[in-house]
Amino acid sequence: MHAMQYELTLPGDYDLDVIRGRVARIGHLLDDWDGLGIKAYLLRERGVHGSPVNQYAPFYLWSTVEGMNRFLWGGAFQGVADDFGRPEVLQWTGLAYEEGGAASAPAAVAVRRRRRVPEGVEVAAVMEEAVAETRRLAGEEGAVLAAAAVDPRGWELVYFSLWEHEGPKAEGDVFQVLHLSAPGRGGLPRGRQW
Template sequence: MIAMQYSFVLPADYDMSIIGRRIAEKGHLMDGFPGLVFKAYLSAQKAVQQPSDSENLYAPFYLWKSPAGMNDFLCGPGFVSLTQSFGWPSVKTWSVWHAEVSPRITHARFATRESGSIPPYAALDALRASETGRAKDCVHEDGALAALVGFEPTTWTLVRFQLWAERPSSDRFEDRHIYSVGHVSTA
């Protein structure tokens, strides 16, 4: 499996209801897309009470069964339409060590994503085992609707991603991005 995310930073005064309408109108177009495990339509809105680095974002997150589905999407008309509306994004990808997905995934309303560096010479087998256990616990013990962990070996970056029905408390996820979920497409 492969995870993928691109992000568009929108102006501070951008009317985020435009993103909400776009998701409502077009979100269903990815339902049943070949090779897709899920696509979470994510957004974040700059708020007065948020830290100074918060931004208005449109940042969909995908989990693909294989690179073939991802390639079909990136080379297809949906991605062309997206780039014509928002510009040419940098697309981040991660090789997935483990993904745990609940049958209730479409009930997700919030998402969290954390990324960090993998230290040089880390015991990758032990890290993979530990992170796999953590992802499983997120779903089976903490109530996440989906949890995945992956890595990108060019920059040695780890990503943890979860989908939630309820907004997680911000103190629990101090170093994570919290997004609103407008729609979840599944295969």
């Protein structure tokens, strides 16, 4: 599993209905994308859920590198670059994935938490803690799914979870879920990824 996200931070007075309309028009285009586990079309609105910014920030869990590369290099990503400029694309290697108790419910909100792996710690122990945290999040009431991944270049962990209701039991940046494409969700490997 591979996690990926790009963030488009928008002006404070930006009409977010433009983003909502864009997702309504094109969100379905990845509903059958080969190699994609899930794509959550995410939006943060300034002043909502404590967000200091307006931001469109889709989050992906890929089941294959080929599917991810076909998205990035095969033309689909060019639409984002043409409309908003080419954003930095963050990527993490999968550590854990779990379905939640509300797996069959539609996702209303997502939570993403990024944190550095501290210097001087045993990396294996931190990764096991990330697996345990993924399991804990998935076990919380209202959890649709939870995942953890790491970027070893900068030693950054990312925790990602989807929730069926407002007020999720997770810490981090809270996003509205505008659409969820999940063609390969059932094929994402469960549990620890090594």
